[in-house]
Amino acid sequence: MEGFTEGFLVGNREDSSYQLTEEHSNVDLPQGFLDNNYEDPDLDRFLEEYEKREPSVAVIGDAYSREEAEKYQETIDVLSEMYPYRRFIVAPKCDAAFDVLDPGSTTLGYPNGKSPVQGEDIGPAKFRGWDVHILGGNPHDSVEAIEKLTQPTVDGREPANIVGYDTNLPLRMAYWEYWTPDGWQDNGGMSPRETARRSYREIKSFLQDKSVWPDIEPVEIYGEAVEEPDEFLWMDDGGDPIGSREELESAYVDEYVEKGTLVFKNESQKKFIEYREGLEKV
Missing domain, CATH: 3.20.20 (TIM Barrel)
Structure with a gap:
């Protein structure tokens, strides 16, 4: 890397x-x-x-x-x-x-x-x-x-x-x-x-x-090896900011129709937020 x-x-x-x-x-x-x-x-x-x-x-x-x-x-x-x-x-x-x-x-x-x-x-x-x-x-x-x-x-x-x-x-x-x-x-x-x-x-x-x-x-x-979110915030943790490059590398990032590129701390929280918010992937 x-x-x-x-x-x-x-x-x-x-x-x-x-x-x-x-x-x-x-x-x-x-x-x-x-x-x-x-x-x-x-x-x-x-x-x-x-x-x-x-x-x-x-x-x-x-x-x-x-x-x-x-x-x-x-x-x-x-x-x-x-x-x-x-x-x-x-x-x-x-x-x-x-x-x-x-x-x-x-x-x-x-x-x-x-x-x-x-x-x-x-x-x-x-x-x-x-x-x-x-x-x-x-x-x-x-x-x-x-x-x-x-x-x-x-x-x-x-x-x-x-x-x-x-x-x-x-x-x-x-x-x-x-x-x-x-x-x-x-x-x-x-x-x-x-x-x-x-x-x-x-x-x-x-x-x-x-x-x-x-x-x-x-x-x-x-292209870049690490996908960058639109905002450096954990969507599953009350909006706490990402603290380091290493945290971003271990995060789960995806792109959605209405919200743009979002970042999550782990896969289970990603799936939970996607379900709760009704997020549609691009």
Whole structure:
């Protein structure tokens, strides 16, 4: 939620839940990014989750051989027909993968995080001329990778087209520290949500300063994740005002013909007020 609010496309790994619970009854986050479990890859499991979540960006897998690259490209050929206007990423981990993957449908993942094979090991030059997504890493490392992939070369080689960068650092460190361009800072007793929010804001500002932030943010495409009532009042509690963003996220909000958008503390009270007032939903 904090990442989406600050302008990031949110998602998760295919072997993990989406981390939303019944407590977030008024939150509707788009599952925009789906990563694979590179330490335990399973294409069938991944595809099952892809069909459930239908993300706009998906990391299909890591190609350590020509055979794996061929398998992933065949998968992308099918997916791109079924799910047009999506981005499918394969991380090449061998030279042969570049000969098999199709630049017309496939984005290259540039390994930049914890993978045993890094993009630097393969050679940034091989990624030039492709659409490239930076896979993981510290924001400083990501900017350094972008510079290597796009800076002018003496032979005039075409730069890579950087289309994305992902990192889970703000969530991994949210109990202790937040990221800044000058290093990790103690959160000083802030909650994990506050700490993550600070990291996202710092990372966004850093990338904007480096001119690598996109012109359009996900909220402009998907809309707000939290529905706002016309008046910030609990309709079922004598008009007491909502006290925090967290309360609104756990509320029950609906739109009615005569009353507009109303907010309720829980589902049972929502149903009771709807019955008592004869509210008609839009």
